[in-house]
Amino acid sequence: MNAQFDVLIVGGGPAGCACALAMHNKGYRVALIDKATFPRDKVCGDAIPGQSFKAIHQLNPQWSAALQQFAEQTPIHASKAFFGNKIFRYQWKLFASNSKRIDFDHFLYNLVRSETTTTLIQNQQVAAVSHTHNGLLCTLKDGSQLEAAIVIGCDGSNSIVKRSLLKKTDNKEDVYAAVRIYYSGITGVTPGENEFHYLKEVEGYFWIFPLPNQWCNVGFGILKNKQKQGAPTDARKTLETIINSAPFKQRFQHAVPMSKLTGYSLPVWGKTQVLSGERCLLAGDAACLVDPLQGHGIDKAIRSGIMAANQAVKCLTAHSFDAAFMRQYDTAIHQSLGKELRRNYLIRLYWSRFPGVVQWLTNLNPPQKWIDLLLKKIKL
Ligand SMILES: Cc1cc2nc3c(=O)[nH]c(=O)nc-3n(C[C@H](O)[C@H](O)[C@H](O)COP(=O)(O)OP(=O)(O)OC[C@H]3O[C@@H](n4cnc5c(N)ncnc54)[C@H](O)[C@@H]3O)c2cc1C
Incomplete structure (x- = not known):
């Protein structure tokens, strides 16, 4: 294989598919x-946060209508945050849903297949990307090569595009470890409501998210570098311990693991972000x-994928691919996503440093309207 493209998108998850959808009808060769x-x-x-559907709607209302109607999802209208026996409830304003990623991502991928002229290449791993005198050369694991004017790295954590072209890796200080398992038959689950449980004993949160057919996605996430009493917290063991402890033991009594x-x-999002470089966007x-808090x-993947496509079109129109021109994308990300992410980063930081303050605040039993205001601010 030796093909030439204007835009090569690496990774077909939500960021990559949204990017390909946003490149639709722009007149460029996209892979x-x-x-x-x-x-x-x-x-x-x-x-699937509501902002995901909103962003797709802005691209094409028919695409978001199709996305909202596909069968393998369960609409979610509220989230409940549990702090011990205190429960705070937040009603979603936008359409949101829970959908197994194997289904949701496949739907998005098929949308790209049916609605755009994108060249879809599957089962091919990018091994390295390098600069040539007038573009980029992408080498695949099987040795074949692809040429492109711009490469958009939508290849998830530990991105090969980021490592190859920008010589950067993910900042270990700002990486969460999270685990999940599917269960059927958990009791006490309210349809349409997601549960977030913040426990005194461990940092991070435990979740139960309802899915179609009485299944639930159950998981636990924690900052990787976070240590309690000197010993690193093992997310897998912690999840098992939580499930086997009161009050969850009873709810999982007849539940069957499905995965x-x-x-x-x-x-x-952390202290510093690496978002672009010469001929390259992430x-x-x-x-x-x-989001460092939730x-x-x-949603951020979809929104940034669309913004990356917009920047790629600007570069191709202006024939300008240098790092300085690419930084327009960094500015766009900071303007549209940065404020919310920075605020949530700070909340997470203070929460982690002063957990007693959060405990004290929840003990004050604030009225629901204060909670609504706060949650609106942090855009839950
Ligand atoms: C346990 C856990 C729970 C989470 N829960 C939620 C949640 O409930 N809601 C939420 O909004 N977010 C959640 N997240 C975060 C969410 O999963 C990610 O933010 C989202 O998947 C990012 O999408 P993406 O398109 O950037 O990357 P990905 O979805 O990771 O897609 C990257 C794609 O790139 C491909 N790829 C990687 N390397 C290469 C390569 N070298 N060559 C070719 N292809 C490559 C991969 O195969 C993959 O298809 C959770 C994450 C974890 C780990």
Whole structure:
């Protein structure tokens, strides 16, 4: 294989698919390459934030209508945060849903297939990307090569595009470790409501998210570098301990595991962000855009994928690919996503340093309208 493209998108998850959808009808040769064959699974909590649907709607209302109507999802209208026996409830304003990523990502991928002229390349891993005198050369694991004017790294955490072209890796200080398992038959689950449990004993949170057919996505996430009493917290063991402890033991008494317990990392927004370089843009997890407070990244992946496509069009129109021109994309990301992510980064930082303050605040039993105001501010 030796092909030439204007834009090569590496990674066909939400960031890559949104990027390909946003390149639709722009008149450029676009390819989307993924090392997996779709449908492919992705370890996740499977909660698709409302902003994801809104961003797709802005691209094309018919696409978001199709996305809202596809069968393998369960609409979610509220989230409940549990601090011991205190419960704070937040009603979603936008349409949101839970959908197993194997289904959701496949739907998005098929949308790219049916609605755009993108060249789809599956089951091909990018091994390295390098500069040539007038473009980029992408070498695949099987030795074949692709040429492109611009490469957009939508290849998730530990991005090869980021490592090859920008010589950077994810900042270990800002990576969460999270695990998830599917269960059926958990009791006490309210349809349409996601549960977040913040426990006194461990930092991080435990979740139960309802899925279609009485399944639930159950998981636990924690900052990788976070240590309690000198010993690193093992997310897998912690999840098992939580499930086997009161008050969850009773709810899981007749529950049946429907998958293995699997883990993956979440590169969250931190002190510094690497977003672009000469002929190169990063979107989604590759750009570390996961919300540091909630661990949500699908919406940011979709939104940044669209912004990366917009920047690629600007570069191709102006025939300008240098690092300084690319930084317009950094500015766009900071303006549209940065404020919310920075604020949530600071909240997470203070929460982690002063957990007693959060405990004290919850003990004050604040009225629901204060909670609504606060949650609106942090855009839950
Ligand atoms: C346990 C857990 C729970 C989570 N829960 C939630 C949640 O409930 N809600 C939420 O919004 N977010 C959640 N997240 C975060 C969310 O999963 C990510 O933010 C989201 O998947 C980012 O999308 P992306 O397109 O950037 O990357 P990905 O979805 O990771 O897609 C990257 C794609 O790139 C491909 N790829 C990688 N390397 C190469 C290569 N070298 N060559 C070719 N292809 C390559 C991969 O095969 C993959 O298809 C969770 C994450 C974890 C780990």
